[in-house]
Amino acid sequence: MLGFILSKLNLLILVTAMFAIISFFLFGLTGIVVSNLAQLLVKDYSESVFGLVSGGQDQLCHSSSVVIPESIEYFGGLMPSQRFYYVMNIKRFPVEFEEGKLSTLIFQIASRKEPDKIIATSSIDVNARIFLYDWDIELDRLVEKSSITLDPESMGVARKNSMVLAKEVYNGKTYLHIIACSSSGGICETNLDRASCWLSTCYSEPRQSSCLPKAEQCASRVYCGE
Secondary structure (H helix, E strand, C coil), rough: CHHHHHHHHHHHHHHHHHHHHHHHHHHHHHHHHHHHHHHHHHHHHHHHHHHHHHEEEECCCEEEEEEECCCCCEECCCEEEEEEEEEEEEEEECCCCCCCCEEEEEEEEEECCCCCCEEEEEEECCCCCCEEEECCCCCCCEEEEEEEEEEEECCCCCEEEEEEEEEEEEECCCEEEEEEEECCCHHHHHHHHHHHHHHHCCCCCCCCCCCCCCCCCCCEECCCCC
16 A cells, blocks of 8 residues: 555656756747747848838838737637737947947847847947937827837837837938837827927937928927936
8 A cells, every 4th residue: 555655656756847948948949939929020121221221222211010919819828829929129339439330239129028138139230320219108299219128018198019110311421310200190190299208309400301290380299208
């Protein structure tokens, strides 16, 4: 009887150990799968921007819009299908534009639960001055910054899950405008107006963009920052 009980205990220990090993393996595999999918995502965005900036050099204006997925869906782990919720950072380097030098645009994906945990990065060098217009979803205003964070699960006026990319050639120089917005409620159109207002009101060399809507009634549309 005692031998039977011990054999069952040994079997239970073996099954538990195997379950722990398999779970550990699947957890590690899941991390690799999610990271690879995220890397493909940021690589696709960076290549799209590079094509936008480098293509059609004779065009004074060229624009496109992007809606980022609400999550990265993957297979693996203990469930047939799972979702990874994330935020996407868009940054420029150097922070202050240096005339005659290339600018670097950086895309990063991080865990929504752990925003400091970057799991994928892709960067491109462009011969353009980069403007990043961040949208404050709580105060519903736009301001130009050195970085933007898109969060498709954010709460506020609307989800901050989109961006408008606009390449502009002005006086022989190339500018790249990236405007954070939402896929709902015409907010991207509104933020395009606000970006135009920022350029004509807050920029150190105020001007009207040839690619953005005509700036009107700017006082209530834009925040110049401190």
